[in-house]
Amino acid sequence: MRKKHLMIDLFSGCGGLSYGFEQAGFDCVIGVDHDEAALETFGHNHPHAIPMKLDLSEDDSIKEIVKALGNTKINLIVGGPPCQGFSLTGPRNEDDSRNKLFYSIFKLAKRLSPEFLVIENVPGIANLYGGRARNAIIEEFEKLNYVTHEKLLYAPDYGIPQIRKRMFYVGVKRSYSFSFPEPTHDSKSYVSCEQAIGDLPCFKSDLGSEIAEYTTKPTTDYQKQMRDGSNELFNHVGTKHTDHVVSVIQQVPEGGNHKDLPPGVGESRKFNEAWTRYHSKKPSRTIDTGHRNHFHYKYDRVPTVRENARLQSFPDKFQFLGSKTQQYKQVGNAVPPLLGFHLGKVILDLLEE
Secondary structure, eight states: OOOOOEEEEETOTTOHHHHHHHHHTOEEEEEEESOHHHHHHHHHHOTTSEEEEOOTTSHHHHHHHHHHHTTOOOOEEEEOOOOTTTOTTSOOOTTOGGGGTTHHHHHHHHHHOOSEEEEEEOGGGGTGGGGHHHHHHHHHHHHTTEEEEEEEEEGGGGTOSBOOEEEEEEEEETTOOOOOOOOSOOTTTOOOHHHHHTTSOOOSSOOOOSEEOOOSOOOSHHHHHHHTTOSSEESOOOOOOOHHHHHHHHTSOTTOOGGGSOTTSSTTOOSTTTTEEOOTTSOBOOOOSOSSSEEOSSSSSOOOHHHHHHHTTOOTTOOOOSOHHHHHHHHHHSOOHHHHHHHHHHHHHHHHO
16 A cells, blocks of 8 residues: 555635645645635545634634644645735735735644645735745745745646646755656647537536536547546536626627627626637636636636636536535635646655655
């Protein structure tokens, strides 16, 4: 039997990052978040792990985690602290308390001393506020004798059918020689929306249900990968739009947005991502926590939760719980599991050497 390598997922959300690390070979033993619906999804898809609803800004939360672990040795802590304070779409308030939540990762690391620490966030964390947040992260790594590695990872480079950039900081104990995973795809081989979700039912006349059946066979390697281990289709529920909304969507060309609409049409939404229709031959735009601004490349509706999950690289057997709105939020907030998988493989290889 292989030796188990154990991890903790802080700010886990529904568990996309740790799910990818588990696909690489890690075992996640605890997931921590304050969002009850997201934690319910985490627990459902990580049945061997302990979901813990804690406020990580409180010092007592660290004590609770350590108590739950007992004498268990942890090799890895991953965390994606809330990014609203750093995000380009937020108000960018330097005093936002959420900006300082990453300190809880280091407080726990000080108690557990894992070989690896992984912090994930939006690209803006590196430069906003004169780089003070980035410098603080690196300083904390150094205090605990970790060597810091940082890199902006571009999701399509790793087979994910979505334009998404995420900044990763990896703290490594000095005995390990770490390097980020090499890309598996280039611009000529990026997985497109059609290659990712083209096999899913369309709902031209049926809005579907929480548990549905496949109606066609997979036609691409990505579709086969996403279907692996799944005999049922979860969270594939369509959205019924008003006639007015449908009429506007119908006028947006494939790959277009509000700028491509005739004068006077779609005036209620004019911001950057408004009325965006995906392009079948390209990766999707960045999946967000809402579901009202992006539309299917072919059908005149927003993508389903399952379609967004596919574009995030969640396999079909990963089931999202909670209300439909909560499910969309969980998908949008998640780190693509495939990113976690590729990063996890590199770290696991070092641990097993």
